[in-house]
Amino acid sequence: MMSVYSFSQTQTFVQCPRKYQYKYVDKIKEKEFESSPDLILGHSVHAALERLYNQINIFKVPNKDELLVKFKDQRDTEIAEATKEKPLEMKWEQTLEDYIRRGIHYVANYYDKYSPFEWVSIIATEVSITFDLNPPSALADTSSFIKEDKNGIKFRGFIDRLDKEGETFVINDYKTNKNLPPENKEEYQEQLTLYGLWVQQNYAKYYKNIKARLHYLHFDLTDEWEITNERLAAVTKKYSDIIKDIEDKKFHYNMGNKKIFEPKQNNFCKYCEYYSLCPLRAHLKFDDEVIGGELGEKTVKWLVDEYVTLSQQESQAKNDKELIKALLVEYLEQHDLLKLFGNTGKISASKLENISLEDKEKAKSILWELWLLNEAMEIDRFKLQKLVKENKLSLEQLGDSAIKSTSWVLRSGTQ
Ligand code: SF4
Incomplete structure (x- = not known):
């Protein structure tokens, strides 16, 4: 069966693989979709700009007032629909009027900035896209990408607007968020860059360059970049790798590794x-339960809190112990002693010689020449565990040279 991925699917997997499993593998339904002031704002601004560019495309540029009237109609219809049964839930101290004011500001400001819209040809507005997640055409023989096969991996998405500016095709995306993502948060950039594949796969003979442009309407800012083959290849590779990881996990999940x-x-x-x-x-949602044991009958919550308290005491004790050790070592070195006595306890001291490796590779070759490498080498069991966990090595391959046992680690903290 062909797999179709979307940007939000891959983002969910990167954020939390288990959430991905619940949502996309087990297909457990989320809560009924509920509208919100943010969604209405985003949607009605997008709808207004879609209408604006559809008009421009038939050489009938609306004036600003007409555009604002259409925007308000759309917004009021959406608010009426969303509040039929209950009022919209507001975040923090914002009111519906705040959202209404923002929407008008975004649309009016955008109009002022780009009118009289003479320079643009519109290829598509608000278009759903599906494309193959193959390397960009100029790099088609790159072997590390997912290759198109009978189960080909497809990617789907949505483009707010695709323009033609001279010989350049421009993918536009509008953002109505009130928070400007920091420069190093590259999800939006990667998403639009990846959509460059769709442009390549559908319009290759009509353009020389592809660009992407993010419009941050709240800040009157645009972020624009060229989607070069190299950039496209890097992003395609990144998402191919994420999807390979998902497919690999899905395979093991279906084989029984839940x-x-x-x-x-x-x-x-x-x-x-x-x-x-x-x-x-x-x-977090369980009722508290009583469980018995050597400590008598205790509730789980009490046991958790007690464990955390003991762990904190243990860690404080460890710190205090290190401080006392430093003082006592200094004292016994000064007096050339190997034993110290308290009122009830005593401490015996011994000095160990430790060797630390400065150049591991050099040490390895010296030991190799001295036929001592095997004696000095130790297989790192944590690295071995990691190989097994990543499915690069199986326990069967290790035969009876290794056995599996289970242990629990409890880390404590505050909620
Ligand atoms: S609550 Fe669990 S499933 Fe949901 S995101 Fe957090 S770790 Fe993942």
């Missing part, structure tokens, strides 16, 4: 729709 999509704690966990299924969050 833990292969690991939960990954992240800043959005508290808004996650699947928290009640997730081993990292589900317990």
Whole structure:
């Protein structure tokens, strides 16, 4: 079966593989979609700009007032629809009027900035796209990409507007967020760059260059870049690799490894729709339970809090112990002693010689020449575990040279 991926799917996987599993593999439905002031704002601004460019495309540029009237109609219809059953949920101290004012500002400002719109030919507005995730045409023989095969990987997305400016095709995207993403947050850039593949696969003979342009309407800012083959190749490779990883995990999941999509704690966990299924969050909604043992009957919450307290004491004790050790070592060195006595306890001291490696490769070749390499080398069991976890090595391949055992590590912290 052909797999079709989208940018939000790959983003979900990068954010948390387990969330990806719940949403796209197990296909567990999220909460009913609810409209929000942000969505209405984004949608009605996009609709107004779509209408503007559709008019421009038939050489009938509307004036600003006409455009604003259409924008307000669309926005009011959406607000009426969304508030039929209950009022919209507002974030922080914002009111609906704040959103309304913002929308008018974005549309009016955009119009002033780009009118009289003489320089642009519009190829498409608000278009759903699907394309092959193959390397850009000029680099088609690059071997490390996912190759098109009978199960070909497709990518789908959405382009707000595709223009032709001279011999350049420009992919435009409007953003109505009130927060400007920092320069190093490259998701938007990668997304539009990747859509360059669709342009390549559909319009190759009509353009010389492809550009992408992000319009941050709240800030009256544009971010623009050329989608060169090299840039496109790097982004295609990145997303090919993410999809290979997803496909690989899906294969192992379907073969019975139900833990292969690991939960990954992240800043959005508290808004996650699947928290009640997730081993990292589900317990938050459990009722407290009493469990018995050598400590007598205790509730789970009490045991957790006690464990955290003990861990904190342990770590404080470790720090104090190191400070005391430094003082005592100094004292026994000054007095050339090997034993120290307290009122009830005593300490015996011995000095160890430690060797640390400065140049591992050089040391290896010296030991090799001295036939001592095997005696000095130790297989790193953590690296071995990592190879098995990443499915690069199986326990079967290790035969009886290794056995698997399970242990738990409990790390403590505050909520
Ligand atoms: S709660 Fe966090 S870790 Fe769990 S599935 Fe959701 S995003 Fe992933």
